[in-house]
Amino acid sequence: MRSTFSILACVLLTACAGRTALLPDVDNRLAIAEVEKQHEIFLTDYRDQLVLASTVFAELARANADSCPKAGPLYTGMLATNAGGFPSVQRVAARKVFGNVEGANDVDDQPWVFSVIPNSPATDAGLAVGDRILAVAGQDIGNGVRGQTEMMAAFGAAAGAGPVAITVKRGTEKLSLAVTPERACDYGFALRRSERINAFADGSKVEVTTGLLRFVRTPDELALIVGHELAHNVLGHRDSATQNAVTGGLIGASGALLAAGPLGAMVGLGLAVQGATYGARANSQEYESEADYVGTYYAARAGYNVKNAADVIRRFAVLDPGAIHLRGGTHPSTALRFLAIEKTAQEIRNKQVAGGAVVPNVRD
Numbered sequence: 001m002r003s004t005f006s007i008l009a010c011v012l013l014t015a016c017a018g019r020t021a022l023l024p025d026v027d028n029r030l031a032i033a034e035v036e037k038q039h040e041i042f043l044t045d046y047r048d049q050l051v052l053a054s055t056v057f058a059e060l061a062r063a064n065a066d067s068c069p070k071a072g073p074l075y076t077g078m079l080a081t082n083a084g085g086f087p088s089v090q091r092v093a094a095r096k097v098f099g100n101v102e103g104a105n106d107v108d109d110q111p112w113v114f115s116v117i118p119n120s121p122a123t124d125a126g127l128a129v130g131d132r133i134l135a136v137a138g139q140d141i142g143n144g145v146r147g148q149t150e151m152m153a154a155f156g157a158a159a160g161a162g163p164v165a166i167t168v169k170r171g172t173e174k175l176s177l178a179v180t181p182e183r184a185c186d187y188g189f190a191l192r193r194s195e196r197i198n199a200f201a202d203g204s205k206v207e208v209t210t211g212l213l214r215f216v217r218t219p220d221e222l223a224l225i226v227g228h229e230l231a232h233n234v235l236g237h238r239d240s241a242t243q244n245a246v247t248g249g250l251i252g253a254s255g256a257l258l259a260a261g262p263l264g265a266m267v268g269l270g271l272a273v274q275g276a277t278y279g280a281r282a283n284s285q286e287y288e289s290e291a292d293y294v295g296t297y298y299a300a301r302a303g304y305n306v307k308n309a310a311d312v313i314r315r316f317a318v319l320d321p322g323a324i325h326l327r328g329g330t331h332p333s334t335a336l337r338f339l340a341i342e343k344t345a346q347e348i349r350n351k352q353v354a355g356g357a358v359v360p361n362v363r364d
């Protein structure tokens, strides 16, 4: 009792002592530069995550076009953004980090290419990072956020009729290029800025969080999870009882394949993280198993190594030890999921070696 009292007394004394430390004087000019630097650090991290996530999603959407109920000539492999989509305080840093080498003080600029996926229609067309998009299919592309919408609409209208003409500005040159989009699943994709570790599917869209991007260790692991979410959409697992409202805005960067869609209830990863409960309906465990099985095929068909990727499920167990069980529980068993994915990976390997079609087995 006495010791408790002494500790309390100390705490009170310290609190009452006031501030005596002489703090360093921070130079205002340095502070301004540091703010800019930190915007750049943030945007570099976000850009890298966006490129990785968009690439994995786009490759899965392309490789599995024949499995999707809706597919079209949507895959260009080009990611574009514009400064107007970023908050005004980030625009100078955004141009630098996202590779816009010109128009340094031009706030309302047209979208420019910030990434091209290797071996894609974009690379075939000769598009390069920094290219400013002036026109698509003969239609002029406007400035600011409007430009992004116009670019997407022009691509959408022209897609399916062979090569799409694009006029770009590269340095002082104007170039006329032609990109031929390939068939891909017609789902939107978004990277949600949230440090929660999760991914979602709502029937029309796939979303992954920035927290998930930090959690996965390889593109293979991400592909397994994106495959899982894609499978929820393809298999019609939309769960109206799952309440996962999307809050907060996504940063204004999007790709040519990325369309914003209405966000409703979403089927999650079957994880319980930070108190949130995802996919806890009676039939959700069946959904999760089916999405794991079919999604593993989707990832493998896009060329990812699914055998090593199963390890991500063991790390889910670390996040959510309540999911470590043999049967029952409100969440799918991480033990059973891990073993089932490993077995699926072997089943896929056998089909690849045999040279047959790599398609999921179905019940008679």
Ligand SMILES: [Zn+2]
Binding pocket: 228, 232, 267, 268, 269, 270, 279, 287, 288, 291
């Ligand atoms: Zn799921």
